[in-house]
Amino acid sequence: MKNLIYLLGFLIAVQTGCKKETVDRSMKKDGEPPAAIEVVKVTALSGAVEIRFKQPADEDLLCVRASYRTQDGQVRENKVSRFKNTITLAGFGDTSQYKIELRAEDKGGNLSAPTELSVRPGQPAITTVMKALVIEPDFGGVNIQFNNENRDNLAIVLLANDTLGDFVPLNTFYTDLRAGSFSTHGMKAENTKIGVYVRDRWGNLSDTLITDVLPLYEVRLDRTKMKEVVLPTDAPLGYGGNVKFLFDGDLTNGKGYYHTGDAAKMPQWFTFDMGVTAKLSRLVWFMRQDFYYTLHNPRNVEIWGSNDPDPDGSFNNWVLLAKHEQVKPSGLPSGELSQADMEAAAAGETINFPLDAPKVRYIRFKTTRNWSDGTYCNFNEIQLFGDPN
Numbered sequence: 001m002k003n004l005i006y007l008l009g010f011l012i013a014v015q016t017g018c019k020k021e022t023v024d025r026s027m028k029k030d031g032e033p034p035a036a037i038e039v040v041k042v043t044a045l046s047g048a049v050e051i052r053f054k055q056p057a058d059e060d061l062l063c064v065r066a067s068y069r070t071q072d073g074q075v076r077e078n079k080v081s082r083f084k085n086t087i088t089l090a091g092f093g094d095t096s097q098y099k100i101e102l103r104a105e106d107k108g109g110n111l112s113a114p115t116e117l118s119v120r121p122g123q124p125a126i127t128t129v130m131k132a133l134v135i136e137p138d139f140g141g142v143n144i145q146f147n148n149e150n151r152d153n154l155a156i157v158l159l160a161n162d163t164l165g166d167f168v169p170l171n172t173f174y175t176d177l178r179a180g181s182f183s184t185h186g187m188k189a190e191n192t193k194i195g196v197y198v199r200d201r202w203g204n205l206s207d208t209l210i211t212d213v214l215p216l217y218e219v220r221l222d223r224t225k226m227k228e229v230v231l232p233t234d235a236p237l238g239y240g241g242n243v244k245f246l247f248d249g250d251l252t253n254g255k256g257y258y259h260t261g262d263a264a265k266m267p268q269w270f271t272f273d274m275g276v277t278a279k280l281s282r283l284v285w286f287m288r289q290d291f292y293y294t295l296h297n298p299r300n301v302e303i304w305g306s307n308d309p310d311p312d313g314s315f316n317n318w319v320l321l322a323k324h325e326q327v328k329p330s331g332l333p334s335g336e337l338s339q340a341d342m343e344a345a346a347a348g349e350t351i352n353f354p355l356d357a358p359k360v361r362y363i364r365f366k367t368t369r370n371w372s373d374g375t376y377c378n379f380n381e382i383q384l385f386g387d388p389n
Contacts, residue, residue: 034058034104037115046150047124047200048090051117053102055085060106068098076202079105092121093204125152126198130206133196138183138352139281139386140218142194144173145181152176152200158184159195159208167195183352185282185385189217216355218281221384223247225275229362233313235268235377236261243270246382251286251348259296259378266375269366271309277361280305280321280386284348285365288380292337292345293328293371296378300325300369303351305360318364324351334371348383 034056041052051066066087067077071094080087089100097120104112125148133156134145148154153176160170171184191214198206228243237243238261245256260268287297303321310316326349330338363384367377 031108031110032058032106033110034061034106034112036113037064037102037104039102039115039117042117042119044120044122045088045090046122046128046152047092047126047204048088049092049100049119049121050086050088051100051102051119052086055082056104056112058104058106060108062105062107065103065105066100068100071096091200091202091204093124093126093200093202095120095123124200124204125150125154126200126204126206129154129156130196130198130209133198133209135194135196135209135211135213137213137215138355139185139216140189141183141185141187141215142213143181143183143352144196145179146175147179148175148177151178154201155199156182157197157199159197160187160192167193170194183282183350185218187215189215216281217387217389218385219388221274221276221278221386221388223249223383226382226384227273227275229271229273229309231271231309231311231313234270235264238262238264239378241378243272246272246380248381251381253289253380257288257378257380260376264375264377266370267366267368268375268377269304269364271362271364273362274360274384276388277307277359278384278386278388279359280353280357280384282353282385283322283351283363284383284385285351285379286348286381286383287345288378291378292341293326294334295370295372296374296376297371298326298367298369298377298379299371300367301351302366302368303353304364304366305358306362306364307360309362309364315364319358319360321353321357321360322351324349348381353386 038054043050061082063079063081064087065079066089067075068089069075076091078087078089097118100117100119102115129146129148132147136143156173157169158171159167162168173182191212193212195208195210197208226247239259241257241259243258246258248255283303291297302323304318305321306318308317329340329344370377
């Protein structure tokens with residue numbers, strides 16, 4: 001029995017000793033700074049540089065740090081673990097020459113002697129995107145098209161004179177899309193001076209382009225002239241919903257809303273008469289409050305126009321004016337809303353029509369998908385803009 005006890009005690013001591021040795025190895029702190037970093041290659045990237053180096057042989061190496069000073073004196077730094085042999089420094093706002101400092105750090109906090117090198121980053125996105133911008137007149141404003149090949153997080157800022165005559169930001173469009181466009185409305189149909197520049201997430205700014213544009217004439221169409229046209233294939237109504245509530249001027253749930261019934265299926269549509277033949281510039285719809293980006297609010301829609309709808313309810317004599325998918329700014333799960341989501345919902349969802357769209361009098365609003373992938377459609381209000389002359 002004693003021999004068994006001694007054997008167990010010996011095994012426990014051996015295991016404890018092994019564990020201690022393993023911990024000591026992983027947490028080894030020798031008090032000596034690591035060797036200086038030896039650079040192998042430097043590659044210029046868009047607004048960044050990638051530095052390849054030889055990994056220091058120190059057993060207690062923790063990480064490698066790289067830093068540089070911006071044109072306005074800020075210090076930017078990045079670090080990588082001891083398992084990496086490349087490090088990238090980003091946030092350069094131009095292609096000037098910069099001094100980079102590399103240091104290795106061990107687990108005891110000791111730093112190696114600095115390795116200094118001069119680098120020249122590639123053209124930053126603020127420059128390449130700015131050079132490729134296409135600025136064109138739009139209904140009641142201006143349209144800006146962009147290409148952002150690397151999908152950088154950027155802000156495109158439009159400047160114009162405010163009511164006091166100050167040249168200030170009128171609209172800021174945030175994007176990480178590879179390509180796209182956005183429109184700014186609310187301008188008079190007269191020669192207007194505008195400015196455009198691009199900003200990145202580090203606060204770097206491109207040069208500002210100053211130019212003149214002549215916005216196309218646009219007014220908001222009279223909602224009181226709009227009324228439902230009931231056709232055989234239109235979605236049945238339900239739950240107190242009615243097409244007329246889409247034109248009552250109330251963006252809340254106070255007066256009423258549009259809501260389809262239990263017999264409705266996807267895709268579904270309703271039809272209305274604008275009361276005037278117009279060349280449309282945009283349609284804005286407003287989601288039902290308390291259900292932003294969820295439940296029965298439309299997500300994917302098609303807008304069709306006609307001057308002579310077929311009474312059988314078919315799509316004969318109709319032309320597709322636009323297809324549109326609503327995107328939740330934050331990308332958060334259903335039921336979660338950011339401030340950006342709330343602001344976008346309050347502003348309404350805008351569908352811009354192409355400049356070559358024909359004049360129409362009748363509109364068919366077709367929903368092909370709602371936010372719950374269900375069979376109902378429910379929202380509060382529609383506004384239409386264009387030239388009725």
